[in-house]
Amino acid sequence: MFDPSDIEAKKDALIWSAKRCFDLGLQTNAGGNLSVRLSSGPGIVIKPSGIGFAECSRDNLQVVHLDGTIEPSAFKPSKDMDFHLDLYRIRSDINAIVHCHSPWATGFASAGIEIPCLTVQTIEKIGRMPLIPLSDNGGPQTEVEISPVFEDTSVRAAVLANHGTIGVGKTLTAAQYLAEIIEETAHIAFVRDTLMAAHGKTAADLPVYGTAKEARGE
Numbered sequence: 001m002f003d004p005s006d007i008e009a010k011k012d013a014l015i016w017s018a019k020r021c022f023d024l025g026l027q028t029n030a031g032g033n034l035s036v037r038l039s040s041g042p043g044i045v046i047k048p049s050g051i052g053f054a055e056c057s058r059d060n061l062q063v064v065h066l067d068g069t070i071e072p073s074a075f076k077p078s079k080d081m082d083f084h085l086d087l088y089r090i091r092s093d094i095n096a097i098v099h100c101h102s103p104w105a106t107g108f109a110s111a112g113i114e115i116p117c118l119t120v121q122t123i124e125k126i127g128r129m130p131l132i133p134l135s136d137n138g139g140p141q142t143e144v145e146i147s148p149v150f151e152d153t154s155v156r157a158a159v160l161a162n163h164g165t166i167g168v169g170k171t172l173t174a175a176q177y178l179a180e181i182i183e184e185t186a187h188i189a190f191v192r193d194t195l196m197a198a199h200g201k202t203a204a205d206l207p208v209y210g211t212a213k214e215a216r217g218e
Protein backbone atom coordinates (compact mmCIF):
# COMPACT_ATOMS: atom_id res chain seq x y z
CA MET A 1 0.00 0.00 0.00
CA PHE A 2 2.96 2.32 0.55
CA ASP A 3 4.94 3.58 -2.42
CA PRO A 4 8.40 1.89 -2.33
CA SER A 5 10.10 5.07 -3.53
CA ASP A 6 8.41 7.01 -0.67
CA ILE A 7 9.67 4.40 1.83
CA GLU A 8 13.19 4.58 0.41
CA ALA A 9 13.29 8.39 0.47
CA LYS A 10 11.99 8.52 4.06
CA LYS A 11 14.49 5.87 5.20
CA ASP A 12 17.35 7.87 3.66
CA ALA A 13 16.12 11.05 5.36
CA LEU A 14 15.93 9.23 8.71
CA ILE A 15 19.47 7.87 8.27
CA TRP A 16 20.68 11.46 7.64
CA SER A 17 18.94 12.72 10.78
CA ALA A 18 20.15 9.83 12.96
CA LYS A 19 23.74 10.31 11.80
CA ARG A 20 23.54 14.02 12.52
CA CYS A 21 22.27 13.33 16.08
CA PHE A 22 25.10 10.84 16.62
CA ASP A 23 27.78 13.15 15.21
CA LEU A 24 26.58 16.02 17.42
CA GLY A 25 26.58 13.82 20.54
CA LEU A 26 22.81 14.12 21.00
CA GLN A 27 22.49 10.33 21.07
CA THR A 28 25.06 7.58 21.64
CA ASN A 29 24.44 3.81 22.07
CA ALA A 30 21.08 2.35 21.00
CA GLY A 31 18.80 4.69 22.97
CA GLY A 32 16.49 7.37 21.67
CA ASN A 33 14.31 7.09 18.61
CA LEU A 34 13.25 8.94 15.54
CA SER A 35 10.52 8.52 12.94
CA VAL A 36 9.00 10.19 9.91
CA ARG A 37 5.51 10.02 8.41
CA LEU A 38 5.07 8.41 4.99
CA SER A 39 3.39 10.50 2.29
CA SER A 40 1.90 7.56 0.36
CA GLY A 41 -0.32 6.14 3.11
CA PRO A 42 -1.11 6.14 6.85
CA GLY A 43 2.21 4.93 8.24
CA ILE A 44 5.68 5.85 9.39
CA VAL A 45 9.33 4.80 9.12
CA ILE A 46 10.89 4.32 12.58
CA LYS A 47 14.12 3.09 14.15
CA PRO A 48 13.68 -0.34 15.78
CA SER A 49 14.83 -1.35 19.28
CA GLY A 50 18.51 -2.17 19.81
CA ILE A 51 19.86 -0.29 16.77
CA GLY A 52 22.08 2.74 17.37
CA PHE A 53 21.53 6.04 15.60
CA ALA A 54 24.88 5.53 13.84
CA GLU A 55 23.79 2.05 12.67
CA CYS A 56 20.47 2.99 11.03
CA SER A 57 20.24 1.61 7.49
CA ARG A 58 17.65 0.89 4.82
CA ASP A 59 17.78 -2.76 6.02
CA ASN A 60 16.91 -2.20 9.68
CA LEU A 61 14.49 0.76 9.70
CA GLN A 62 10.89 -0.41 10.14
CA VAL A 63 7.70 0.51 8.32
CA VAL A 64 4.73 0.68 10.71
CA HIS A 65 1.08 1.43 9.96
CA LEU A 66 -0.57 4.11 12.11
CA ASP A 67 -2.74 1.35 13.64
CA GLY A 68 0.45 -0.28 15.00
CA THR A 69 0.81 -3.07 12.42
CA ILE A 70 4.51 -3.60 11.67
CA GLU A 71 5.55 -4.60 8.16
CA PRO A 72 7.66 -7.83 8.25
CA SER A 73 10.95 -7.03 10.03
CA ALA A 74 13.70 -9.04 11.70
CA PHE A 75 13.93 -6.40 14.43
CA LYS A 76 12.02 -5.73 17.65
CA PRO A 77 9.85 -2.61 17.73
CA SER A 78 11.03 0.26 19.88
CA LYS A 79 9.52 0.78 23.34
CA ASP A 80 8.89 4.37 22.19
CA MET A 81 6.88 3.30 19.12
CA ASP A 82 3.48 3.73 20.80
CA PHE A 83 4.03 7.38 21.72
CA HIS A 84 5.36 8.14 18.24
CA LEU A 85 2.24 6.59 16.64
CA ASP A 86 -0.04 8.41 19.04
CA LEU A 87 1.49 11.82 18.28
CA TYR A 88 1.01 11.24 14.53
CA ARG A 89 -2.62 10.25 15.18
CA ILE A 90 -3.47 13.28 17.29
CA ARG A 91 -1.47 15.95 15.38
CA SER A 92 -1.90 16.07 11.59
CA ASP A 93 0.74 18.83 11.51
CA ILE A 94 3.44 16.47 12.86
CA ASN A 95 5.36 14.66 10.11
CA ALA A 96 8.51 13.81 12.03
CA ILE A 97 9.67 13.12 15.60
CA VAL A 98 13.24 13.16 16.93
CA HIS A 99 13.59 11.78 20.47
CA CYS A 100 17.09 11.83 22.02
CA HIS A 101 18.61 11.22 25.44
CA SER A 102 20.89 14.23 24.98
CA PRO A 103 22.93 14.92 28.13
CA TRP A 104 22.47 18.63 28.92
CA ALA A 105 18.71 18.56 28.41
CA THR A 106 18.28 15.25 30.21
CA GLY A 107 20.31 16.65 33.11
CA PHE A 108 17.81 19.49 33.51
CA ALA A 109 14.91 17.05 33.20
CA SER A 110 16.41 14.76 35.82
CA ALA A 111 16.78 17.67 38.23
CA GLY A 112 13.06 18.38 37.74
CA ILE A 113 13.84 21.76 36.12
CA GLU A 114 12.07 22.91 32.97
CA ILE A 115 14.61 24.21 30.43
CA PRO A 116 13.96 27.97 30.12
CA CYS A 117 13.50 29.50 26.69
CA LEU A 118 16.16 32.11 27.45
CA THR A 119 17.37 33.13 23.99
CA VAL A 120 15.63 35.20 21.34
CA GLN A 121 15.63 32.15 19.05
CA THR A 122 13.87 29.88 21.56
CA ILE A 123 11.30 32.54 22.47
CA GLU A 124 10.48 33.01 18.77
CA LYS A 125 10.64 29.41 17.63
CA ILE A 126 9.52 27.35 20.62
CA GLY A 127 7.93 29.49 23.33
CA ARG A 128 7.98 26.78 25.96
CA MET A 129 9.42 23.30 26.45
CA PRO A 130 7.14 21.52 28.93
CA LEU A 131 8.73 19.07 31.37
CA ILE A 132 6.78 15.79 31.36
CA PRO A 133 7.07 13.81 34.63
CA LEU A 134 7.64 10.06 34.92
CA SER A 135 4.60 7.78 34.75
CA ASP A 136 2.50 7.37 37.90
CA ASN A 137 4.35 4.18 38.88
CA GLY A 138 7.73 5.88 38.36
CA GLY A 139 8.40 4.22 35.01
CA PRO A 140 9.35 5.85 31.71
CA GLN A 141 6.86 8.14 30.03
CA THR A 142 4.41 6.60 27.55
CA GLU A 143 1.71 8.09 25.37
CA VAL A 144 -0.39 8.38 28.57
CA GLU A 145 1.88 11.16 29.86
CA ILE A 146 3.18 12.52 26.52
CA SER A 147 0.11 12.82 24.29
CA PRO A 148 -1.93 15.19 26.50
CA VAL A 149 0.96 17.70 26.43
CA PHE A 150 1.10 17.59 22.61
CA GLU A 151 -2.67 17.98 22.28
CA ASP A 152 -1.79 21.66 22.58
CA THR A 153 -0.86 22.28 18.93
CA SER A 154 1.53 25.09 19.91
CA VAL A 155 3.83 22.56 21.63
CA ARG A 156 6.77 21.66 19.39
CA ALA A 157 9.29 20.48 21.96
CA ALA A 158 9.12 18.77 25.33
CA VAL A 159 11.52 17.23 27.81
CA LEU A 160 10.93 13.95 29.64
CA ALA A 161 12.02 13.71 33.30
CA ASN A 162 14.91 11.25 33.79
CA HIS A 163 14.65 10.32 30.13
CA GLY A 164 15.28 12.73 27.22
CA THR A 165 13.86 15.17 24.71
CA ILE A 166 11.16 15.25 22.01
CA GLY A 167 11.23 17.55 18.99
CA VAL A 168 8.40 17.41 16.45
CA GLY A 169 7.99 19.14 13.11
CA LYS A 170 6.26 19.49 9.78
CA THR A 171 9.48 18.14 8.26
CA LEU A 172 12.23 15.90 9.54
CA THR A 173 14.71 18.76 9.26
CA ALA A 174 12.47 20.93 11.48
CA ALA A 175 12.20 18.18 14.13
CA GLN A 176 15.95 17.57 13.91
CA TYR A 177 16.74 21.26 14.43
CA LEU A 178 14.45 21.30 17.48
CA ALA A 179 16.32 18.34 19.03
CA GLU A 180 19.49 20.39 18.51
CA ILE A 181 18.01 23.63 19.88
CA ILE A 182 16.67 21.91 23.03
CA GLU A 183 20.14 20.60 23.82
CA GLU A 184 21.86 23.87 22.93
CA THR A 185 19.42 25.79 25.14
CA ALA A 186 19.99 23.48 28.11
CA HIS A 187 23.73 24.00 27.71
CA ILE A 188 23.33 27.80 27.55
CA ALA A 189 20.98 27.77 30.57
CA PHE A 190 23.48 25.76 32.59
CA VAL A 191 26.28 28.22 31.77
CA ARG A 192 24.03 31.20 32.58
CA ASP A 193 22.84 29.75 35.89
CA THR A 194 26.37 28.74 36.93
CA LEU A 195 27.76 32.21 36.15
CA MET A 196 24.85 33.94 37.88
CA ALA A 197 25.41 31.86 41.02
CA ALA A 198 29.16 32.57 40.92
CA HIS A 199 28.59 36.32 40.55
CA GLY A 200 25.74 36.58 43.06
CA LYS A 201 23.21 37.59 40.42
CA THR A 202 19.49 36.79 40.63
CA ALA A 203 16.66 36.65 38.10
CA ALA A 204 15.96 40.32 38.97
CA ASP A 205 19.30 41.24 37.31
CA LEU A 206 18.28 39.72 33.98
CA PRO A 207 16.79 41.69 31.08
CA VAL A 208 13.17 41.15 30.14
CA TYR A 209 12.82 40.64 26.43
CA GLY A 210 10.33 39.29 23.93
CA THR A 211 10.02 38.47 20.27
CA ALA A 212 11.14 40.63 17.33
CA LYS A 213 7.44 41.21 16.56
CA GLU A 214 6.81 42.52 20.04
CA ALA A 215 9.89 44.75 19.76
CA ARG A 216 8.35 46.28 16.61
CA GLY A 217 5.13 46.81 18.54
CA GLU A 218 3.12 44.40 16.37
Ligand SMILES: [Zn+2]
Nearest residue numbers: 032033080164
Ligand atom coordinates in the same frame (compact mmCIF):
# COMPACT_ATOMS: atom_id res chain seq x y z
ZN1 LIG B 1 13.82 7.25 25.13
